[in-house]
Amino acid sequence: MPVASFQSDVYEAAVLALAEARKPAVILFPHSVDTWGYAPAVAMRGGFGCATDVIDVKYDGGDLVAVRAVYAEKLHMEVDFPERETVVLTVRTNVFKPTEADGSPAVSEFAAPQTQARTEHITYIEPEQTGDVDISQAEYMLSVGRGVGEEENVEQFKELADSLGFTLGCSRPIADNGWLPKSRQVGQSGKTVVKCKVYVAMGISGSVQHMAGMKHVPSIIAINKDAEASIFTIAKYGVVGDMFEIAEELRGHFS
Numbered sequence: 001m002p003v004a005s006f007q008s009d010v011y012e013a014a015v016l017a018l019a020e021a022r023k024p025a026v027i028l029f030p031h032s033v034d035t036w037g038y039a040p041a042v043a044m045r046g047g048f049g050c051a052t053d054v055i056d057v058k059y060d061g062g063d064l065v066a067v068r069a070v071y072a073e074k075l076h077m078e079v080d081f082p083e084r085e086t087v088v089l090t091v092r093t094n095v096f097k098p099t100e101a102d103g104s105p106a107v108s109e110f111a112a113p114q115t116q117a118r119t120e121h122i123t124y125i126e127p128e129q130t131g132d133v134d135i136s137q138a139e140y141m142l143s144v145g146r147g148v149g150e151e152e153n154v155e156q157f158k159e160l161a162d163s164l165g166f167t168l169g170c171s172r173p174i175a176d177n178g179w180l181p182k183s184r185q186v187g188q189s190g191k192t193v194v195k196c197k198v199y200v201a202m203g204i205s206g207s208v209q210h211m212a213g214m215k216h217v218p219s220i221i222a223i224n225k226d227a228e229a230s231i232f233t234i235a236k237y238g239v240v241g242d243m244f245e246i247a248e249e250l251r252g253h254f255s
């Protein structure tokens, strides 16, 4: 379907027509500001079940159950869809691991109805680059969390990151305290996705919101004095210890 720019009503009509023709059990969208707008409209018009920002999916006795995080991620809620033959889900990005492909999907053509768009794309406005650095472009990152203790301690980790050729990032409390600019914050409400190859997390516990921004990084090295910290569940390499002592060791090796 040739759509030059995003027009939610055109997508909505096309997906609805496709769903009514093919009657799928599930329609999956990536959760984004766009799909958040039109996926529930598709569900409402088609009389389908719907859940947005889904973080897990399972089957309970053959019935689909979607899991959503609610109350600022403090609770997980299970949603079922009794008597709905089709269910629309918008799934959170970076939460589901890609499965190994073991076949070729059947590709068929579908002529979407021509719909008159009620909205018009006028222009795209680049967000103002307010930060000192764009951490989403960093190849190697070293991030500090609340374990850093005090504002004056941040500088030594900045120097360490610089000496290793790493870009300094942080968890939200550090940005909230104003110890580093917000542009350095990794996670759900910061730079959501960092694309680096190596991510060193120092004094970061591993909240779901922080991990949303970095858990896909291939090499995560976690340094935390608490062996039970959640960050170790996703780390490739973990060091249980004091971040200041380990920073000192690293300085010794690389100076």
Ligand SMILES: Cc1cc2nc3c(=O)[nH]c(=O)nc-3n(C[C@H](O)[C@H](O)[C@H](O)COP(=O)(O)OP(=O)(O)OC[C@H]3O[C@@H](n4cnc5c(N)ncnc54)[C@H](O)[C@@H]3O)c2cc1C
Binding pocket: 072, 073, 144, 145, 146, 147, 148, 170, 171, 172, 173, 174, 185, 186, 187, 188, 189, 190, 191, 202, 203, 204, 205, 206, 207, 208, 209, 210, 223, 224, 225, 226, 229, 241, 242, 243, 244
């Ligand atoms: C809607 C919402 C959005 C959010 N978005 C984000 C986000 O984008 N990014 C984000 O990071 N958070 C975000 N948060 C906050 C998140 O829930 C956590 O509060 C935050 O990530 C915790 O940061 P932290 O790991 O630095 O601190 P803490 O959870 O306090 O962990 C500090 C860790 O440091 C360790 N430590 C202490 N001293 C040392 C030491 N000397 N050496 C080694 N380890 C030490 C401790 O064992 C502990 O594990 C969000 C929260 C909400 C509700």
